[in-house]
Amino acid sequence: MFHRGLRFALTAPVALLVFAAPVARAADAPPLVHPIFVHLPDAPENDAARERFTAAATHYNLRPVEVVDVPTPAAPRAPDDVRFGILNAQKLAFAEAAHDLDIAAAEVATTGGAGLTAAELGDLYLYRAMATARADWNAQPAAAPTEARTKAFDDYLRAATLAPNRTLNARELPPQVVADFQRAVEIVRKRPSGTLIVKGPADGQVALDDGALMPIAGGVTFHDLTFGEHLIRVEQIGYAPWGAAVPFGQPSLEIDVPARAALTLDNATATAHGRRMGARFALVASPNGGPGATIEISLVDTWNGTRRDAAVVATTGEAGQIDAAVMRLDEEARQIVLEEQTAAGGAPLAPPVASDVGASSLGPPLLLTPASTKVSFRDDPAAWARDHWPLLTAIGVVAATALILSATVSSDR
Numbered sequence: 001m002f003h004r005g006l007r008f009a010l011t012a013p014v015a016l017l018v019f020a021a022p023v024a025r026a027a028d029a030p031p032l033v034h035p036i037f038v039h040l041p042d043a044p045e046n047d048a049a050r051e052r053f054t055a056a057a058t059h060y061n062l063r064p065v066e067v068v069d070v071p072t073p074a075a076p077r078a079p080d081d082v083r084f085g086i087l088n089a090q091k092l093a094f095a096e097a098a099h100d101l102d103i104a105a106a107e108v109a110t111t112g113g114a115g116l117t118a119a120e121l122g123d124l125y126l127y128r129a130m131a132t133a134r135a136d137w138n139a140q141p142a143a144a145p146t147e148a149r150t151k152a153f154d155d156y157l158r159a160a161t162l163a164p165n166r167t168l169n170a171r172e173l174p175p176q177v178v179a180d181f182q183r184a185v186e187i188v189r190k191r192p193s194g195t196l197i198v199k200g201p202a203d204g205q206v207a208l209d210d211g212a213l214m215p216i217a218g219g220v221t222f223h224d225l226t227f228g229e230h231l232i233r234v235e236q237i238g239y240a241p242w243g244a245a246v247p248f249g250q251p252s253l254e255i256d257v258p259a260r261a262a263l264t265l266d267n268a269t270a271t272a273h274g275r276r277m278g279a280r281f282a283l284v285a286s287p288n289g290g291p292g293a294t295i296e297i298s299l300v301d302t303w304n305g306t307r308r309d310a311a312v313v314a315t316t317g318e319a320g321q322i323d324a325a326v327m328r329l330d331e332e333a334r335q336i337v338l339e340e341q342t343a344a345g346g347a348p349l350a351p352p353v354a355s356d357v358g359a360s361s362l363g364p365p366l367l368l369t370p371a372s373t374k375v376s377f378r379d380d381p382a383a384w385a386r387d388h389w390p391l392l393t394a395i396g397v398v399a400a401t402a403l404i405l406s407a408t409v410s411s412d413r
Helices: 002-028 046-059 078-090 094-111 118-133 147-162 175-189 267-276 320-343 381-387 389-412
Strands: 033-039 065-069 193-199 205-208 220-226 228-235 242-248 252-256 281-287 294-301 306-314
Touching (some): 033 046, 033 320, 046 065, 046 320, 065 267, 094 242, 118 147, 147 175, 193 228, 242 252, 267 281, 267 294, 306 320
Antiparallel strands (some): 193 220, 205 228, 228 242
């Protein structure tokens, strides 16, 4: 009696251990697919897309989801260069001032004045003209023009074009600077004007001479624009900004905003994130930005850094579109591995040597681990057992203890 009861008591927890062991090993094994959500700042549907992608990944047991900020363009340096250049010009350190202001002007010509106000843009050209002409307090307006002073006049004209109603304070600037700028203002005021039309993406925004950003929509028209050099700057969520210096000198000019690079996670970086998690594939969800925009979900092979497949689905509307894309790409990843193993005669494949982009260069991962949904034993016995494994273990131990005690008491009798 005692031996039979003891044998049963020991068998029950062992059976539970045997039943749960494969589940525990599967949970501890490196993931085949590592899901990554690319966070795009200011994207209207960013939160909704992340929630739907996380729910789909959790549904297919692809978790945790890692959130990676999309690489954004570096902040403009022109504001600092302008500030230092003006200080040097005021100290009459013209060589240092010209160096800083030349760098700022070169950047402004490619960004359309990003980071600077209209007043700061005017100061950029005004003080660069002063530094170029080396106009100190002894330089007189009536002095014979020099090559440097003639070259500087182009910047006076740029400053006057941006602010034709500006009046300089004679107590703050040398007499020659005040006189040359006033001469530039008189020339600009006599210039004709025309119409500038900017066309581009409907959800993009454009600013002229660093004024307020305006929606491009079907195109933005700037009327009565004085001939001269103007700056335009374009911003669009999900894409690199664009800017240019426009030499405007005709009755009507139409500018088409060129195609720009999308702000997303490149394959090499996605590969590094996937390898850090020990995954063979990275499943990358990248919102495209803009109201009602789509989300691209791509399957990146971390063994060679290439994109195997992708799906573009809506971030709004029926949630099942994202779920279906995740399911299809996850199944494709498994099929790729199965075909590779079959071709290798069933032997497990060894990953290649790590690529140039390594996980060591990445920051700490931001992982989303939503609470798993509890299921019933009838619907999914394996998932139910996994959720209740600690409880089942405890029950097995208690049951074994009770049976052993019961058998001991029986034997004593």
